[in-house]
Amino acid sequence: MICLLNRSSIWERLATVPRAGDGRTVDLLMALTSEIPPPYVVRRFHPLPETPPGAAERGFDVDQTNHSVVVGESVVVKWLTPPAPLPQPTPEAFAHLTAVGFTATAAPYAAISRDGELLALVTAYLPDARDGWEWCVDEAAAGRTAFAADLGLLAADLHAALATPSPAFPDPVRLSPASPGPWPGRARTALREALELTDGEDGRWLAARADRVERDFHALEDPGATPLIRIHGDLHVGQILRWRDGYAVIDFDGNPTVSDTDRHQPAARDLAQLTTSLEHAGQVAVRRRDADPAAVGRWAAEAVGSLEDAYRRRLRERGHADLLHDGLLRAFAVEQECRELIYAARHLPRWRYAPMGVLRSWYA
Template identity: 30%
Template sequence: MLEQLLAAWLPHQRWFGGKGRAIESLSIDADIEVREGLRHLVVGVWQDGSRERYQVLLGLREELPENLQHALIGIFHDMYAYDALHDATCTTWLLEGMARDETRESLRLRRVPGTEIDTTPRSLVLGAEQSNTSLVYGESYICKLFRRLIPGVNPELEIVTALAARQAPHIAQPYGWVETDLDGTPTTLAITQEFLSVANDGWDLALTSVRDLYGSPPETGAAEAGGDFAAEAERLGTATARVHVELAAAFPVDTVEPPEIRLMAEDLRRRLGRAVAEVPELRPHVGAIEAAIATLDDLDGDMNVQRVHGDYHLGQVMRTPTDWIVLDFEGEPGQPLAERRALSSPLRDVAGMLRSFEYAARHLLAGHPDAEVHEPQAADWADRNKAAFLCGYRAGGGSLGEAETPLLRAFELGKAVYEVVYEARHRPTWLPIPLAAFG
């Protein structure tokens, strides 16, 4: 049975969310023949009494070439069943269907109004992603397919199409999407955007700057070393602010009053208590963290909230030859969809990027024999680029005055407390990175 093949194959896929837990049962909830030898499946997987659904493009061949052996699922009715997203001869239907606004049973392939899609490029699977699968078509498009399906419109599709309609800068142009209905709700299966073929990843650029600094004499400051990143950090701050301005114009905004801010402070205290109980290394810093949280209790002004990125760091931005582009507006994939779409303070994104600068500065020092020697340089690099980013953010129209300082600091520390717990669980040698936030 196909269900048995899928149950054996799924746990070995990097995007499968239920690793380490037994599959109680598996069902094929939707099975649509795209063309002969190609089927689109929605697979329901029951584990620990709850169901998750996954998207699989199933190919069937009498013979499987060597370059597709890694995608083999198993033998089904004397045919080779395999993950057809790895087969460029099978994935042309995605571009063709979006270009034609095609509907195939419950599958709806749509083109963003006002765009044209070239259907001739062949696809190649990107290998780095954990929770999704992305296909690059030539140098024109990148199509992200959401493997784990959550009923509802994906925030990334919602945001980039709204911003594109406003001709907003700093986003990758959307071209189309694929959707179906789950539990009676329109649900995003895939989104196709402009592929930034000549862009550089923000994290990689920052690490290049840090390597240049650590290759200099220890007394060299970040401003004196080759590859100073501050100008780029400032441009990134400006781009971030402009994206926030566009989000506030494209979606509803609101305010949070002081009593709700105090509730947020109480939540931070609870999370801090749980973190200290799990990670004793955090205990010496509790007083300073609690003092920062206490400043929220005294705020008498409202906090502005709006749609935000929600998972903002240097790995979510790309530097093109002309400017910074912000990617991946889907928020934290592990959070419920309603939470990812909820209004929040734009300072949450700002704090996420500030923490990312800290990680970039110290990432290369984890386990390094000369970590103590380079620590002053790491602190200097982080401080310099954080200040430049905030300067650019203000210049781009971001609200970041004296009244926002306590909120920003609280968001930073809350993120750092989360990082302490994460590193203690998964990468103990990296624990000094978030702990440096409290020094």
């Protein structure tokens, strides 16, 4: 449902992004109960909890790109910095998941835009939430794998929901074209860029194994009639919160390191990225918690196996077993590690140890 409002005071004060404590985020939430003045547009998903005047605001430092404010310990307003040109995938994903009844996420309340740009997203605040770069690293350091089956069920439920028709996604499942399309070229481009950007001993090690890495992409040449859905696009443990009542998947913005990519992709791409992120959590445990590398290797193998088994079982139970093409998992996982190296080189050099640790375990 799209609405238009009239509480000019707060709308006139949105020329700059509100900061926690300045009161503008609370004023915005209160204004959402009134008529919206042009050029602002509010798209609503679930009823917004009542916000009392003077509700407490605090920062929420979980996103290095945007600025989030928690209001009254019940609502989070994520201010996009800078505003993102529409269309954006998140509002459509919110509308679809709401329509099909998917609840394993922070409940979406509203998306606020102005002049063709998305300004803010309003969602529920999840008490005691920690993202996977905290809780999953704890599990790796302790050698616990019971969580992995829960993540597999969550991922399968998400993909089953994304494959269910709704007014937002009336035709959510497509078949891949007879030709391999852009996937082999995209994977090989990622390998080439990773080789160009990875220097030193790591770069020499990778170059010596480039032929072996490239052979793992051959499965992408003949994917068969693989179902394509609107995948999450950036599904890793950092996007899965463990909170007071369980697990929740968040952030439907897509992969920030990949541009010009059709959001309709094989479910295997999401699953491959999720399982590689377990391997990365293990590398973090070795690096920062002095965990034993051999023990972490065994932990990662068991956790990945448990996650994938639970994922397949849930898809079968929900009548969507055909969504997963097992033959693509390895290729997408290797491509993801190449993309992690590219990300490290361009944005976060200290991260390189994680994908290199995984690749060394795969191509010893």
